[in-house]
Amino acid sequence: MNLKAPRGTRDILPPASEVWDYVETRIKKIYRKRNFLEIRTPIFEETDLFVRGVGDTTDIVEKEMYTFNDKGGRSITLRPEGTAPVVRAYIENKLYGKPQPFKLFYFGPMFRYERPQAGRFRQHYQTGVEVIGGDSPLIDAEVIALGNDILREFSMDNWKLHLNSIGCRECRPVYIEKLKEFFRNETVCRDCSDRIDRNPLRVLDCKSGECAALKNRTPSILDYLCPACSEHFAQVQQLLETLEIPFELDHTLVRGLDYYSRTAFEFKTRELGAQDTIIGGGRYDGLSELLGGPSSPGMGFGLGLDRFILMLENNRLGNLETNPLEVFMVTIGEENVQKEGWRIMARVRKAGFSADMDLLQRSPKNQMKAANRIGARFTVILGEDELKQGVVQLKDMYEGTQSEVRIEELIHALEKKTGEGN
RNA sequence: GUGGGUGUAGCUCAGGUGGUUAGAGCGCAGGAUUGUGGCUCCUGAGGUCGUGGGUUCAAAUCCCAUCACUCACCCCA
Incomplete structure (x- = not known):
């Protein structure tokens, strides 16, 4: 046979599928225990949702989307991430009229046209949560704690929580100006010299030698946060300390999507090679308005199930006792x-x-x-x-x-x- | 999108410097006298040697291209 699953996709067969089912079921239980309810959104959306929501200068929108015209001439995109669709559904279904904040979880495939490698696929699976309709630091802590709980529930401990605040519409522009100024006076790699104007935050994330060398001298966003963001971030940290969740401040942590504001975090492991982020998320206070909805600040994360299960298998936790035929x-x-x-x-x-x-x-x-x-x-x-x-x-x-x-x-x-x- | 590695049965792999019917182990199917598994023994099925070109009397083996996998860059889940 010369037909194969398309590049970057794969079949999940028994007995692996039993492990997947087990993992999903168990994570769902954790969600339900915390009063999160499931949302199922379409696997494809109008392209514009992602262009506006995720940001047209992001890598995802610039080169990673599966976009096509359907027979009615509409531009359709297979969803590359889960947050924008959930917020769209929140607005469209007027969920802001329900008791707030609205706490949702989802499971499902995401699509990105990337070069596959360990822990990276063109169709991968995520589960995630979104808490919409509130900007209290309690929500941030609750969401991060939930991620922490999932990892603990599966006895994973070889990871670190990276935490940052990337400010808001008030303070971030000020910082970005400072940053541009700083980089203009330094030598950065070729990619980054293009980035300085378009998306300077991403230079922070660059791992190439010359850029990485600047890291400890680069101005930190944390020094430029406005009083409101600063206070918010301080409270998030306090709450995490109260919950005894260890974290590491990482001012170079910038998430790839434009909609993030204030709290950004990633749970990273060292076990998965270069694709080391297992849970990534943050706050997106302006996203709802960006999509034409009311002001509805939100906070959430995505967890990569492919990577999660890869990690379980590395720790021999993948050999879950499946029930034998009786x-x-x-x-x-x-x-x-x-x-x-x-x-x-x-x-x-x-x-x-x-x-x-x-x-x-x-x-x-x-x-x-x-x-x-x-x-x-x-x-x-x-x-x-x-x-x-x-x-x-x-x-x-x-x-x-x-x-x-x-x-x-x-x-x-x-x-x-x-x-x-x- | 860029670079490195890999590509022989379902799986793990052998197949020096090109030479006739491409092998092994495991797995799979069947059998070793009356209706019973695991161990052993026997037998069998199964391969476009990733694909397409090229060099050659002759290519799994050499060359080119292509596809896929893989690792890294990039980016993220």
Whole structure:
């Protein structure tokens, strides 16, 4: 076959898909415990949403979007990130009329046209939260704490929380001027000399030798925050200290999207090679207005599930015990026996056990073989003789023991055996 | 978008300096006398040697291109 999954995409097959399901389910529980509710937004949106929301000078919009015209001539874009769609939905559905702040979570694929590498895909999966309708530092702390909780819940500890404030519409322009001034008098790399005017904050993030060398002399945004932002940021830090969540101030942390304001944070690990951000987020107080909505400050994060699961696997936490098949039905005989076996299996399933049987009309021996390879806990064997007597052989595949039970006693016997095990 | 590495059965890999029917282990399918797994033994299926060109009497092997994977840059989840 010469058809392949497109570059940067992949199939998630069993047993990996079991791990994904497990992770998603467990994260969802954490959200629900904190009274976050799910939102599902379209996988594609009008292109303009991202151009306006994410920012037209960002890398995402400039070169990473999957954009196309649909048959009606509309410009459509596969969503590259989750926040702008959620805020769009918030405005469109007038969620500001509900009790505030509105706390949402989402799961789903995101699309970016990038060169794939470890932990980076063209279709990747994120889960994230957005708290919209409030600018209290309590919200910032709650969101960051939630990220912290998820990592802890999965016993991950090889990461650091990087924290910064990138100010607001009042103070950031002042800082940006200072920054431009500073960089103009220094030598920066080729990419960055272009950036100085268009998006000077990003120079801070540059890892190239000459730019990185400037880091400790570069003016820090934290020295230019207006009183309101400064106070807000101080409170966020205090709250994190109260919650005993360790963090590291990092004034070079600038998120790539334009809509961020004030608090910005990333949970980074050293285990994933160059793609080290596992959770990234921050506050976006102006986004709603940017999209034509009312003033509705918000705060959220995105968590990269591909990277998250990669990290779990690195720590051998990926070998999660998946539930083994409980019963494999083995029939020995003609059609009448198979039919009765089928009925028995249906009853076993109805009683709450997972059950399967041979679907290839194999010999008894090969049915047993199959049961063994699948890892079934029990086999229930039915032959002509058993059928006549109304019994089955119940075999414990782990212990190799086998006993005869009446068909009507089977469920009871299974319950007893599995009860003993646990 | 830029640079490095890789590309032989489902998986992990062998296949010096080009030479005839491309191999192994594992896995998969079946069998080793009456209706029973795991161990052992036997048998079998399965390969456009990533793809397309080129050099050559002859290419998995050399050259070019292309695609994919991978690592890094860039950027982020």
